[in-house]
Amino acid sequence: MGLAAAYWIMAVVAVLAALGVVFLRNVFRAALSLVLCFITVAGLYITLSADFLAAVQILVYVGAISVLIILAVMMTREVQQGSPANRLKIPAFIVAAVVLGIMIYTVTATSWQVASAAPLAPTTVPLAGKLFSESGFILPVEIAAMLILAAILGAIVIAREK
Amino acid sequence: MSVGLEHYLVLSAVLFCIGLYGALTKRNAVIILMCIELMLNAVNISLVAFSRYVVPTLLTGQVFAIFVMVVAAAEVAVGLAIILAIYRGLTDIDASNINLMKW
Numbered sequence: 001m002g003l004a005a006a007y008w009i010m011a012v013v014a015v016l017a018a019l020g021v022v023f024l025r026n027v028f029r030a031a032l033s034l035v036l037c038f039i040t041v042a043g044l045y046i047t048l049s050a051d052f053l054a055a056v057q058i059l060v061y062v063g064a065i066s067v068l069i070i071l072a073v074m075m076t077r078e079v080q081q082g083s084p085a086n087r088l089k090i091p092a093f094i095v096a097a098v099v100l101g102i103m104i105y106t107v108t109a110t111s112w113q114v115a116s117a118a119p120l121a122p123t124t125v126p127l128a129g130k131l132f133s134e135s136g137f138i139l140p141v142e143i144a145a146m147l148i149l150a151a152i153l154g155a156i157v158i159a160r161e162k
Numbered sequence: 163m164s165v166g167l168e169h170y171l172v173l174s175a176v177l178f179c180i181g182l183y184g185a186l187t188k189r190n191a192v193i194i195l196m197c198i199e200l201m202l203n204a205v206n207i208s209l210v211a212f213s214r215y216v217v218p219t220l221l222t223g224q225v226f227a228i229f230v231m232v233v234a235a236a237e238v239a240v241g242l243a244i245i246l247a248i249y250r251g252l253t254d255i256d257a258s259n260i261n262l263m264k265w
Contacts, residue, residue, distance in 0.1 A: 007165040011173045018177050018200055022184035027193060034196050037177075041203050048170070048214040050224055053206075060231055065199065065238050072192050072242045076249050085187040086258050092186035096179045103175035112167050112216065119218040130225050137225055144232045151236030155243035161250075 006047050014040040027073050035066045049119040052127050170211035177204035191245045191255040195238065202234045 017040060020033030038061040045054035120126050130136045177200060184197035206227045213223025249255050 004165045007169060011169070014173065015176055015180070018180040021193075021196055021200060022180055022188070027190060030193060030196065034199065037200065038203065041207060044170070044173075044207055045210055047165075048210050050210050050214065050227075053210060053224055053227055056228065056231060060235055061199075061203070065235060068238055068242055069192065069196060069199075072195075072245055075246060076192065076255050084189050086189050089187050092183055095186065096183035099182060100175055100179040103178070104172055107168055107171040107175065114167055114215045115218055117218045119214055120221065123221060123224065126221055127224060127228075130221055131228070140229060144229060147236055148232060151240050155239040158240070159243035159246045 003047055006043065010040045010043045010047065014044070028070070031066065031070050031073050034069065035062055038062050038066065049121070050123060052122075052124045167211055167215040170215075171208055174204045174208035174211070177201075177207070189256045189258050191248070191257050191260070192242075194257060195241050195245070198241075199234065199238065202230060206230055 014037055017033045017037035021030050021037065024030045024033060038057065042054045042057040042062070045051075045057055131141055132138055181197045181200035181204060185194050185201065188194050188197065209223040209227045209230070211223075213221060213227075217223070245255055248260060252260065254260070
């Protein structure tokens, strides 16, 4: 019961915050709305008993990515007269509505094979086992480290003053 | 009314489509990047929901969500660096006016 209430609160706030990102005139307020959406997504992870992911969501998205985005909003201050839409408003709305309709139809029409087992309670240790064990995802973890390094170096090179 | 897998999937679809609409229509490049982050988050919700309801003891979906977060962090760093470089050159980040490489 409490889980359902938490889900509905998080879901409503998340959708409202997402609409705020798209429809708020002020770019800075849109960024803050995005932060609110990230926080509600972390709450949704908690209702899904994914505690480690919720913490990572707060640290990475609410902590780091939102700061980067707000920094970019502030450094491009002179150009932000609201966030106008381009000429594709109506076609894009139709595309988004059709995609949404198809996805909701397939989700509700499929009979999912839901397992009845209880989820693992603290997920940190099993996740570490998954990620770092030899039979797990150790190679993708190493590749991800290389990707992050390359991306940060690339970002520095691109953004540096000539 | 208890919350099940479908609830999370529908919520994820709604968030994804809001992000899709924003990414297609907005002209400010920073807002486009924000909408892409929104779409990535929506995908993460559905991955974690599948992990919780379909394979509750395997955590495979959560591992995938972690990798999506890694790639999203890399993407936002490079994307914002590109936006800053464009802003320095053109003093504009309106996606409709950035047509240097348009053929």
